[in-house]
Structure formats: structure tokens, C-alpha cells
Amino acid sequence: MRLTDLIGMVFLNLWRRKLRTALTVLAVVIGATLIALMVSLGSGIESFIVDQFGLLVAEDSIAVSSGGDIFGQQGGHPVEIDSTEARIIEPFAKEDLDQIRSIEGVEQVDFIINIDALYISPQSSEKIYTVFVDTGPDYSLKIRQLVAGGYFDEGATGECLIAYGYLDTFGWTDAESALGRQVTITMGKQVPFDPQTRDYTLTVVGVLERTLSEAEVLVPMADAKEMARFHNDTPQLYTEEQPGFFLQVKAADVSLVDRVAEDIEALGFEAITSQEILNQIENVFGIIQIGLSAFGIIALVVASIGIINTLIMAIYERTREIGVMKAMGATRGTIRLLFAVEGGALGLLGGIIGGVVALVFGQLLNVIGSRTFLSDFPGFQLSVFSPWLILGVIALTTAISLLAGLYPANRAARLDPVSALRHE
């Protein structure tokens, strides 16, 4: 039998029972749509988070902590530990800094300065607002995109970059008009019963592009140190003698990041690279995608039972026809192929329709999203379809239904032609 004849015959047979074919395909469509949509949403959100991360963190930087997990221990059940595990984590010492600096491939080591500001208020206003104050060395600040103004110099003081979100909040008409204005950041004390505060007035020199963190102010290192020292009542904090618990290490080249991180860990510190964080994000999203697709997989399993059922019905209906085809010279293999391909065709149709439905749904979600809750992030796609995803889903449904078609196909092939011709 020629391939074109095979395909023609299969689709004619499906067409003869339109309603039944449509219902069987519908079940496949549901499974295919669920899988395609869930994976596309997963990859959309993942790529958004990865993009955001890339906007905030330099890829040649390594976060180093003096010991213990950088993310700390949280939650879970109580577990018995021994005293060595319960060690108090000590801050870095001057010698540690020297050791890290002497590792080959380390270009720069900076303190990670933690600033707990109380609030921010714009020039000549009584209103106060929440704020997250951050700082960093030049190279990691300069990956942040600006919509207006410029970066401050590494050694500068009394200047700042503000998040785009503050423009609206402060009632400033546009980014350009914010430049040169002043904001006041108020610091409190770490000790809760000390009511002392101190104001730091800074001049806005740049406005940051929109990101997920919209209440952010970036200040020069020198100002940041002042703020942190006041807050902690520790005038020597973030000097060579008291580097704190966290450091940011810059590798001389991106290709050296992994090796430098290993060398740092060999010294007994914890190091995590931005690539490792990205990998963890990807792992988490991989699991989320599989979890979300599980419903689609279940739907596909149910659909393949439907396909088996449909084909067995078709064999009963077409028993005499099978007998006649054998009498006309169709081999067992030909009959088997006819029914297996009929099963595969149901899956193929379901996969194609499901892919298209998911694509349309995804685009709809993108449009709705970009007009409502995602209007602040132009260009962000909630649902991301690669051609591979569509092809993959079609291949998956076709393969599953071809597999489902094998059992009925074998039954049809084994039919005795004489009994088939006697069949009522």
C-alpha cells in the first residue's frame, strides 16, 4: 500500500464517523492544550524571573558568606543536631579578606552592605514612604538600566538613583524632572527601644528602569556605610577590621567564576554564583512545569483509552470490510498499519488542534496581562511558545495514540478473513 493511499484511507474512515472522531479528538485536545499551556506559562514566568535576575545581578559576581547557608535555615520539623552543627556563625576577619583577595582570578572584593532604612520622603513634603535602600560597587550598579540621568561615581556621596515607581508616588511628572531633586532617607537604630533617628538627604542623579522592585533607592557605598554604621551603632563596621558576614567577589572573567567559587569554598566559606541561583530557578520551574502538566498527562492517558475504545468499535463496524480487504489481497501488516495509523491520526489531529488552542489562549492571556496586571512590564510574555513546544506536544500526542492504536490494530490484523466475511 502506498503512503498516500494509506493516509487517504485513514482520513476517509475518520471522516465517515465525524462525531465519534470529533469526540475522541476532543479528549486529546484537552490533554494537549493543558500540557502546552502549562509549559508555556511556566517558561514565560521563568524567563521573566531570569531576565529580572539578570537585570539586578552581575553574572561575574559571587556572593560569599562567612559560614552557613546564605539563605539561612527556616521551617521544617525539629531535628536533633550535634554541637558542631550548632556553631555560631562568625563574621569575616581581616585575614579572611586577604585570603580571598589572594585567590587567582579574584579581581575585586566588596562588602555586602545591609541597610534597614525606616522611610523616605521627597523634597519639601511631610509624607513618608517605604523604601529599600541598596548599594554596590560600580560594576554591579552599572548593569542597572536608567531611563534618565546617569550613574554616580564610585567615590561620590549625597547622590542617589531612584526606582521608576517613585515618580508617580512622589507626583513627579516625568523622569527628567526628577533629576536634581532631593529625597530624604531616615535611618533608625537596630536596637528597638532606641528612638534616635538620622536623616540623610540625597540628590537624585538618575532614574532606574522598571523592575520587580519598585521601591528601591541606590546610594553610593560611602553613604551606605554611614547609614549602616549609624543603624548598628558600630562605627568600625564595613572596614578591613569588620567586613561583616557577607562579601561580593568579582571574578576577573565570567569563565573563572566557577573556579573562584570553588576556591572560596575550599577556604571554608559559602559561595554562590549567579549561575547557581539561575540553575536553582530553572530546577524549580522544571518541577513546577511537570507538576502543572500532570493534569494534561492524565487527560492524555484518558484520551488514549478513548482512542482504544473508538478503534475497537471501528473494528466491529468494519469487520466485513476488513474481510473484503483481505480477500482483495491486503496483508495482515497492511490491516495493522491502517488501524495503527488511524489511532496515530487521532492523536496528530488532537495535538495540532490542542497546540493551536493553547497558542490562542496563551496570546489571549498575554494581551489581557499586558493591559492589566502586567502593564508595568512591556515586553513581558506570560505565555511563551517555542516552535519546539508545539512540535513536542504534537509528537507526544501522536506517539501516545499510535501506541494506544497498536492493540486494536493487532486485533484487526489477526481477524480470520472467512469469519470476518461471515460477520453480520
Add this chain to the structure above:
Amino acid sequence: MVWFYRFFIRLLLKSGYWPTMDKFNQYVAAMIKLEKVSKVYHLGDETIHALRGMDLEVTDGEFVAIIGPSGSGKSTLLHIIGGLDTPTSGRVVVDDQDLSQAGDGELSRYRNRSVGFVFQTFELHPTYNALENVALPLVFSRVPRSKRLQMAGEALETVGLAERANHRPSQLSGGERQRVSIARALVVQPKIILADEPTGNLDSKTGDRIIELLSQLNREKGLTLLVVTHNSEIAEQATRALYLRDGLVVGERRHPD
């Protein structure tokens, strides 16, 4: 060498010079040869002997009528000769091919190339038109579509239904449907046509015309023709009539010519 004798003898028969060649012909060039063929069916505890050690020889170009009561094994005999069924024991040789030894592939090929079946209930595909129905056997021998339809058209012409090519079976009368199914049997240019009660579902006048068509094909194209029938008039037209009972040939009558 067998083919040479066969060709030679056919020539003689056709020329009409040597009608008594029949016996010699049968000896030298049996188109169909059955030796002690039995077919046993098991239905629960019951054992049914459809054929009980049947011996039969049919010569190339013969028109054999097979007559017998219901259940006497007529259909079983045709199915075994047509390679649709295999005997429980015994040997079947058709056109020098031992069917009792053949596997599914060989049997399928044999059914596709060497024999044409005509059924009592026509067995046409309801969604195909007459032309496509006739072309169906050629699908399984991988003949390209255009060539296939051309050959089917010629076969339809042979049975006098060329102008009905685009009609579906439901748009045809019973007699026309049977003509389509005869065209379908002819399209592969087989040596043998096996017809199982081809007039069983037709009124007697239409049935007579179908038999006339078959007998004409036998005469003009030299096709070997085996027809199962209850109709004794049909038996009159055949070159030979076999009477079956309980899976055995119990009587035989040759046309006097």
C-alpha cells in the same frame, strides 16, 4: 514447460477444433488441484467436518458450477481455493502454487494477483463510488492512483457499467452492484474467478444476466470460473457441475457440448 502446454491447449480449445481435448487437458494442465483436502471446524465441543478429504481437479478455462444443500461445504471449498482459508489437512495447488504451504504474505499476494472473489452480498465499500470500488484491489498492489482508475474504468467497461463509474453503491441497483463487484474481481486480471452464490440476492431475470456475463468472461477471456449456486439453470450453462453433500463431491456432470 507447463505454461507451453497450457498455452497450446488453450489455443486448441479456443479454435474449437478439438473439443474432446478436455480430458487430456485436465491431465496435463490442472489449474486447480485438491488432494484429500479436509477442513474441520471446532465449535465448542462440536467438531464440524466442512470438507472430508476432497479430491478435485479443475482445468484452465473451465466453468464449474458447484451445487449442494446449505452447509455442504461449498463456501469452504471456494475459500480454500481462493487462499482465504487453509485446509486442516491435504494439499491445494493452484496455478503451480502450493497454497497449503504458503504464509500470509504469499497468500495475500496470491489473492491479490491470481483470483477474483464475487460475493453474494456484493461487499462494496459504501463511501467509494463504483470506480474507486473496482480499483480497491490495486491499492494493495501499490498501483498508482491514475493508473488504477484507468484500469478500473476498463474493467467497468467490460461489465457494461462505464457510465455508472461515479455512482455510489447505494445509487445502483442490485444487478449493477454485482456487475461492479465482478469488475473489481476482473481488474487485477486474475486467472480464476470465484463466485459464491452471485445471484443469491438478485431476482431471477437479473441473476440470469449476471450468469450470462460470467459465462461470457469465461468464454471470451478464458477465465477459469467456479460458481456456487442453487440454481440448476446456471448449472446447465457450466462446462461441469459438481454436486456436494457433507463435504464430499457426490456427483458430477459434464456438459455434453
